[in-house]
Amino acid sequence: xxxxxxxxxxxxxxxxxxxxxxxxxxxxxxxxxxxxxxxxxxxxxxxxxxxxxxxxxxxxxxxxxxxxxxxxxxxxxxxxxxxxxxxxxxxxxxxxxxxxxxxxxxxxxxxxxxxxxxxxxxxxxxxxxxxxxxxxxxxxxxxxxxxxxxxxxxxxxxxxxxxxxxxxxxxxxxxxxxxxxxxxxxxxxxxxxxxxxxxxxxxxxxxxxxxxxxxxx
Amino acid sequence: xxxxxxxxxxxxxxxxxxxxxxxxxxxxxxxxxxxxxxxxxxxxxxxxxxxxxxxxxxxxxxxxxxxxxxxxxxxxxxxxxxxxxxxxxxxxxxxxxxxxxxxxxxxxxxxxxxxxxxxxxxxxxxxxxxxxxxxxxxxxxxxxxxxxxxxxxxxxxxxxxxxxxxxxxxxxxxxxxxxxxxxxxxxxxxxxxxxxxxxxxxxxxxxxxxxxxxxxx
Numbered sequence: 001x002x003x004x005x006x007x008x009x010x011x012x013x014x015x016x017x018x019x020x021x022x023x024x025x026x027x028x029x030x031x032x033x034x035x036x037x038x039x040x041x042x043x044x045x046x047x048x049x050x051x052x053x054x055x056x057x058x059x060x061x062x063x064x065x066x067x068x069x070x071x072x073x074x075x076x077x078x079x080x081x082x083x084x085x086x087x088x089x090x091x092x093x094x095x096x097x098x099x100x101x102x103x104x105x106x107x108x109x110x111x112x113x114x115x116x117x118x119x120x121x122x123x124x125x126x127x128x129x130x131x132x133x134x135x136x137x138x139x140x141x142x143x144x145x146x147x148x149x150x151x152x153x154x155x156x157x158x159x160x161x162x163x164x165x166x167x168x169x170x171x172x173x174x175x176x177x178x179x180x181x182x183x184x185x186x187x188x189x190x191x192x193x194x195x196x197x198x199x200x201x202x203x204x205x206x207x208x209x210x211x212x213x214x215x216x217x
Numbered sequence: 218x219x220x221x222x223x224x225x226x227x228x229x230x231x232x233x234x235x236x237x238x239x240x241x242x243x244x245x246x247x248x249x250x251x252x253x254x255x256x257x258x259x260x261x262x263x264x265x266x267x268x269x270x271x272x273x274x275x276x277x278x279x280x281x282x283x284x285x286x287x288x289x290x291x292x293x294x295x296x297x298x299x300x301x302x303x304x305x306x307x308x309x310x311x312x313x314x315x316x317x318x319x320x321x322x323x324x325x326x327x328x329x330x331x332x333x334x335x336x337x338x339x340x341x342x343x344x345x346x347x348x349x350x351x352x353x354x355x356x357x358x359x360x361x362x363x364x365x366x367x368x369x370x371x372x373x374x375x376x377x378x379x380x381x382x383x384x385x386x387x388x389x390x391x392x393x394x395x396x397x398x399x400x401x402x403x404x405x406x407x408x409x410x411x412x413x414x415x416x417x418x419x420x421x422x423x424x425x426x427x428x429x430x431x432x433x434x
Contacts, residue, residue, distance in 0.1 A: 030430055033249075094413075096325075100325050101325055103324075103325070104321050104322065104324045104325030105321065105325075105424075105427060107320070107321045107324055107346055108313075108317050108318055108320070108321030108322075108346075108424055109424075129324055129325075131348070186431065187431070190431070196311075196431065197431075199431065202427070202430060202431065203427075206423060206426070206427050207322075207325055207326075209423070209426075210322060210419070210420075210423050213247055213419060214403065214404065214407070214413065214414075214416065214419065
């Protein structure tokens with residue numbers, strides 16, 4: 001496959017180029033056939049962390065995506081999938097949302113899927129795709145934004161939640177915040193619990209890779 | 218990623234090495250980080266084409282898989298997922314079934330998924346994963362085994378079925394026979410209908426690749 005161009009849209013305002021490119025860099029590391037360009041929306045330094053900030057982000061994401069229709073795929077790197085449905089109706093380029101990708105991969109790995117996110121609610125794609133097979137025990141204690149994940153107490157809280165979900169019958173964990181990818185906690189969950197845990201950036205990259213493969217002529 | 222070893226189990230008895238290796242060769246072409254070894258079950262020259270032949274195949278697949286637990290992943294290359302659940306309970310190596318992989322990928326691509334297979338019934342993973350979002354209009358006319366796919370009339374019949382499914386509201390096609398991969402009809406469906414079509418061997422390879430990525434330490 002010729003190397004493909006993926007546009008990664010970050011739903012948080014980031015000045016720092018390393019932070020901006022972080023998800024794209026992970027995608028390139030996981031899938032060497034993909035190269036990425038990263039862009040972010042303006043005026044949302046706290047990103048998308050509830051329904052209000054999601055609604056606010058949608059038109060900004062649409063405007064950004066429309067400018068990059070020459071990409072081989074566009075990834076909206078957020079588990080809430082803001083603007084994904086709207087863009088799929090609008091554009092002919094494949095549009096991938098992290099939430100749909102994680103839920104779909106989890107669906108293929110386990111029959112009962114535990115969710116770990118940072119929002120009060122279960123993001124829409126997880127509800128839609130996992131339905132009655134989803135186990136939701138709420139947020140990890142003390143974790144309300146991605147910054148909380150960066151500290152030891154946050155990590156431990158996520159691992160504890162994973163063990164609780166397994167005890168409730170989950171045979172797979174679907175992570176529901178791309179911040180979980182930044183701290184690379186999926187493998188730690190797998191080691192600690194012995195069940196697969198789906199990493200959001202790895203999953204969105206997987207669907208981008210699939211879209212590129214299938215479009216090869 | 219270090220190149221990974223994938224064991225591909227074919228559920229049809231094949232003497233010809235090129236035919237035996239065909240799915241493995243496609244997986245290697247799609248995912249250059251994977252190398253494959255292919256094995257097949259004995260005494261089933263017509264493969265798995267109904268519930269009776271599926272039941273017959275299960276203990277043979279289990280016996281084969283048990284011999285190859287040193288692989289990085291085991292792929293059961295059949296959309297009916299014979300023995301997949303049993304093996305997942307039994308072994309610690311990731312076990313991937315084509316049917317689960319196709320259904321999960323389709324779940325990520327479209328909201329209403331049309332199925333095209335060669336059996337009288339909808340294979341279990343498609344029913345389980347796609348549920349009420351599945352559109353089933355029965356087999357393509359004149360297609361009852363993979364050999365029928367090899368001829369022009371069979372191809373045309375599959376394309377006609379895809380158009381019927383789209384007219385019924387499908388925005389994605391899930392192929393339900395790995396013979397569809399051999400004839401590489403997914404891209405033709407996409408070109409003809411303008412909606413994504415999920416290729417079984419590409420999907421099972423995708424999940425094998427994901428399993429290998431996630432297991433990297």
